[in-house]
Amino acid sequence: MSALEKKTVTPSGSARAAGPILEARDVSLSFGSVRALQDVSVTVGAGEITALVGDNGAGKSTLVRCFSGVHKPQSGEVLLDGAPVSFGTPEAARGAGIETVHQNLALVEDLTVWQNLFLNRELTRFGMLDRRRMRAEAQKMVSTLAVNVPEVTSRVRRLSGGQRQAVSICRAAGFSSRLVIMDEPTAALGVQETARVEELILRLRDEGHAVLLISHNFDQVMRLSQQVWVMRAGRCVAGRRTDATTGQEIVGLITGAIAA
């Protein structure tokens, strides 16, 4: 673990600011006879928002789970800053600076905002929870959201969908993460809340985090991302710079109407 962290520090100098922070090379994964991923190769640029699009079942979520330590590729490799990595657990991926905001909002409803922000990273003092410090730090983390700030002592159950997503993103952005993976972060949100979460995603990028965004919303992809990868039936069929493509082309690539 510590060896891995040492490796990650060196190559990400400012000299290659837009170089890939994360790379998948020919990653394949099958569940029984179902070939969920077949020779998928994608890169995630440092300081960029990279979008991953595709129809339901195209393998997007499976691919990001290979990055976040939930799945292990059966062949191919995942490189972090050019060095091959293999995460056995989500915890290992987090340790390497890869945080995931889950589609199903991985928050505990009956715990407070600050308890969720510090879940499994609780600060302790003499073996006891340092509630005061965690509350204060949570307040700091949340106040950077600027919009619709939830009370850190309120239970997540009482928050709106947008506030919950903000808390999830906040948790992912904190703790010095380098890459934040978001699986449809605005799927369950209204128009205004979506706009706020998008602001938050842009802010993450501006603060230097790389973002890997799964989205079904093409307008959102065109608005936010710098790079788009298109997946279809377990393969990565195309990659485009966002400013060199159109929403129409992306749709065509997803459906197969346009051959990559």
Added chain:
Amino acid sequence: MSTAATGTPAGPSAPSKASPPDSSGGGGQAAFSRLATVGFWADWAALVGLIVLVAVFTALDPSFLSSGNVTGMLSASAALVILAVAQTFVVATAGIDLSIASVTTLGIVVLGQLYAGGQPLAVCFVGAVLAGLLAGLVNGFLVAKAKITDFVVTLGMLSAASGLALVLSDGQPVTVTEGFFFDISLDGPVEMVSWIVVAAIVVAVIAHVVLFHTRFGTHVLATGGSPEAATATGISTARVKVAVYAIAGLLAGLAAIIIVARLGSTPPAANTTYLLNSVAAVVLGGVSLFGGKASILGPVFGALLLTVLLNGLTTLGVSQYYQPLSVGVVVVAAAFLMRFQK
């Protein structure tokens, strides 16, 4: 204040629907409007019920609050308080331990057999606690690692532990008469508070600290509240589950010591009322059976309420046969109130 606000879902400061944060300016009014909500009564069902019962029984029979009767009730509640706390840990992870009373009996029998074998009391105590811990660990591993439903695992343990108790004791109780051991259920540091009551209080305080002031406690609540979220943040829900069943077993062993201290003997037949009453106390205490929401104070008051209820009915000369009926009615009524909890 800080504890109640963040640690104890059933705490008084948990804001209810009728008192949104912006109404906190009018302190008295907010407090009053809170009293008017069903949610408040649901949160404090056990304490309110306890006060009402004490008032009613005292009105009907003034000797109910005599120091002798209070001493007796507190001592009688000690084992149930510990078992209710034990059950709370398991229920907080959305599990249930149906074997808790049988494991207690196993502890009682192990204590008795070791005593009959001439072992010093300290060894007998350790034996009882270890027997409970071991049964709890088996429960935990079967639930968490073998992934068998908690209901089935602990139902199996219910049968296995009570069977083992009969096998070990050959169905015979052992009389445990040792001066100091007998005294701990009668004497205590303060009047009306015996040493076994002190033990129950200590267990409750430690349990509260563990649940609300340690990382482990937070992980217990997270495991019950949302196993997916807990796993996603790297919490090993399997390890948490093994731990809560182990804690329940260990506390069952401790309860065994307290029961033997009160009885002066080691009855080998399982006392199933402890199982029903431990679950009842947890429900009365406002702990969610779906996990994730727990309190220690609630189930402690729940255990006291049940003890007072049974004692009061006995003092009033109500037939023993009505006691399970009354417990059933109280528990279902409390569960009904819980529906109005936020």
